[in-house]
Amino acid sequence: MRKNTVGNILDIVIKLLLFLAFCAGAAYLCGRFVPEKYAFAAVPISAAVISWVFLTYIEEGKRSFFAKGYLLENVIIGFAAGAAVFCVACAVEWLTGDLVFRGFADNFDIGIPFNAVCSHELFAGIVIFGCFFHIIRMDMGTIPAVVLSSVLYGLFGAFDRFGAFIVPDNEESIISLSALLLTGAAAGLIQLRLGDVRSSCAFLAVQGFTDRSLGTFLLCYYKGRSLNDEGISLYSIPFCAVMLVFCVYLTVTLWKKK
DSSP, rough: OOOHHHHHHHHHHHHHHHHHHHHHHHHHHHHHHHHHHHHHHHHHHHHHHHEEEEEESTTTTOSSOSSSSSSHHHHHHHHHHHHHHHHHHHHHHHTSSSSSEEOOOOOOOTHHHHHHHHHIIIIHHHIIIIIIIHHHHHHHHHHHHHHHHHHHHHHHHHHHHSSOOOOOOHHHHHHHHHHHHHHHHHHHHHHHHHOOOOHHHHHHHHHHHHHHHHHHHHHEEEEOOOOSSSSTTSSHHHHHHHHHHHHHHHHHHHHHHH
């Protein structure tokens, strides 16, 4: 990490704002002009290409989009961690009676949640925990990288799910905002633990897919405190508690490793 001055910080802010603007613009153009059956893939691919170009030419190849680590290790552990956190939270909801399973749905199109994950969670993982995370970490430090990436993921998630900022003025909004911030923090911490953006993308993707598909694949009745009308319990107190424990675990292991 280099010593930051006002000028250096301003340069970092300008670069990151331009990067985010390009990625947002590309996602909008993909949704507007790319045929619907290809748009779900075009959105994350455009983000990956912009990140590569930005890091290769703007950053002069000094930083790697795929920082380090093995592909299978990053992806498999990222998937497993994301699924475990979600499933443990659902198990707690089921044991407390807030989540009731009534059977399996007759018809289930796996393409619908898969396409949504590519356009949302995978896109956010590439943009926020790829170029953005790495530049903040190398220019400002690890803690600012985790904090700022978590905040950005929270903002993205709020607009993605609710179409507006979440104002923490009641219990439900506080739970939702906490869930988004903790999810972003976990995605950043798991990348620090494994060393690669692919772990963050896998972590976010499997959570998004499980949340979107489980409530459709299974006939469920949910009566807990949650604002999530697409899935089951992504924005609930048990989910926040499990995610907090997971973040603490990752922080401790990173601290011991350091």
